[in-house]
Amino acid sequence: MDSLPYLDQLIERFRAFPGVGEKSARRMAFFLLQQPTPWVESLAEILRGAREHIHPCPICGALTDRDPCPLCSDPGRRSELLCVVETPEDCIALEQSGVFRGRYHVLGGRVSPLEGEQIPPERLDALRQRIQDGGIGEVILAMNPRVEGDLTAFTVQESLAGLPVKLSRLACGLPVGGSIGFADRVTLHVAMEARQPFSSEEI
Amino acid sequence: MDSLPYLDQLIERFRAFPGVGEKSARRMAFFLLQQPTPWVESLAEILRGAREHIHPCPICGALTDRDPCPLCSDPGRRSELLCVVETPEDCIALEQSGVFRGRYHVLGGRVSPLEGEQIPPERLDALRQRIQDGGIGEVILAMNPRVEGDLTAFTVQESLAGLPVKLSRLACGLPVGGSIGFADRVTLHVAMEARQPFSSEEI
Known part of the structure; x- marks a missing residue:
């Protein structure tokens, strides 16, 4: 059977998308x-x-259709809290969860020596500059809980050395609603190491 | 965060594709x-x-960018063999396997009472007409090996009642390269019932 150029091109293009294989395409x-x-x-x-x-967005790096983005221009958000994420996608996931009401800084990259990835230096410079401009009390490193995320967090920490700002990182442990039986060994180890004082009065 | 209309529309459109969920989109x-x-x-x-x-294609119903399609106009294919499939996709899968060198007839639908699906009547009429026009010795029903495929094959058989043509159907059994340990009960049952005479001389 002769191939159909448009069909072949279409399938090839769909295959380029992440998570799409030959048959899905x-x-x-x-x-x-x-x-x-x-x-x-x-x-x-x-x-x-x-x-x-x-x-x-030219300021935070989140995706937007105007300048600056609604996250940066919203006067109702806390300006002293800066959440650093790897990608604009992470930013949207956090926003959809509604757990954070401060400002963002998207790195637009991560440190992965195996894949030869680095954080774009201009985004690190911009982060440093934002902190030097003052008004930021805490930088929350919201990197993914895996090796690349750890390396990325260390790199950000190093680049901010000497700046008068508190650094924190998202907690790791058991996913809420999950079960111990299905948790992997590393997660269980982290959950055990980072165990919290418990008092029934707090509930 | 204000939503981005273009992004929302893009995600919504990708979600419409088969096998694509919220996060994949x-x-x-x-x-x-x-x-x-x-x-x-x-x-x-x-x-x-x-x-x-x-x-x-106006004749066989396979996807094409010209009339009639290369499958119907290829003089090198056997005209007396007609392979009936449910969808144009099945047709391409068979062609890619290279196991069939006759003509096709795509039904463009299947019989599924639960989902209210039927074979388009005009495609059944067209099939009957192609056989009545003569020259076809065997119709191979290449339906999917499941309940809907069985019902579809029965419906095609009924609609061809009285026509002087041999009907056959693709064999069911163990997938080649698979293992008995991983085969489901129904497949094993079919493989046992349809067992073939074996002689080492034939190999």
Whole structure:
């Protein structure tokens, strides 16, 4: 059977997305071909529009469609708390959880010697500058709880050496709602080491 | 955080694809936003082009970008063998395997009472007509080996009642390269019932 260039290209493009393999890409392509033409037209427009209008905020680095972003311009957020994350995606995950009401600083990278990744130096400089400009009391390192996250946190810590700011990091332990039986050994070890004083009166 | 309309739309659209959940859709959207603009532009073009140029062949129903499709117009394929499949995707899977060198008939649907699905009547009529036009000696029912596939095969069989044509169906049994230990009970049962005479001389 002759190949269909458009179909092959479509499958190849879908395969480029993270977590999409050969068969998933094919299923997605066939799904697309079964959609009404206006649906496909509007999807093409959304792709273009998203790429054109969404960009990193010049201050915090989170994704936005205006300058500065709503996170940086919201007067209701606590300016003395700065949460440092690896990616804009982490920033959205934290926002959706609603657990943080301060400001953000997106590194836009992580330290991974094996994959040759580094934090963009200009983002570290910008972080240092933001702290030097004053008004920030605590920097929360919200890195992912794995080796690359640890290395990233150490690197940020080093680059902030000498600055009068408190550094903290997200707690590690058992995921809430999970079960001990399914927790991995490392998580259990961390949960044991970082155990908290318990008093029934606090509940 | 204010939502980003383009990002939300992008995630919503990716979620519509089969096998893509909330988190996968978000990962895909962030991946897209990190690609160079020309990559996104060309993806948008490929989506449009695929939807515009690829359509079902008017004869067999397989996907094609010309009329009739290369499968129907190839003089090297055996015209007396007709393989009936549920979807254009099945057709491509069989072609990629290279195990069949006859003609196809895509039903474009399957019988599933639970999901209210039926074979489009015009595709059954077209199948009947192709056989009545003569030259077809055997119809191979290549339905999926599950309840819906069985019902679909029965329905096709009924609609062809009285036509002078041999009907066959793909064999079921152990998948080659699999292991008996991992096969499910039903597959083992089928493999046992449909066991074949064995002679070392044949090998």
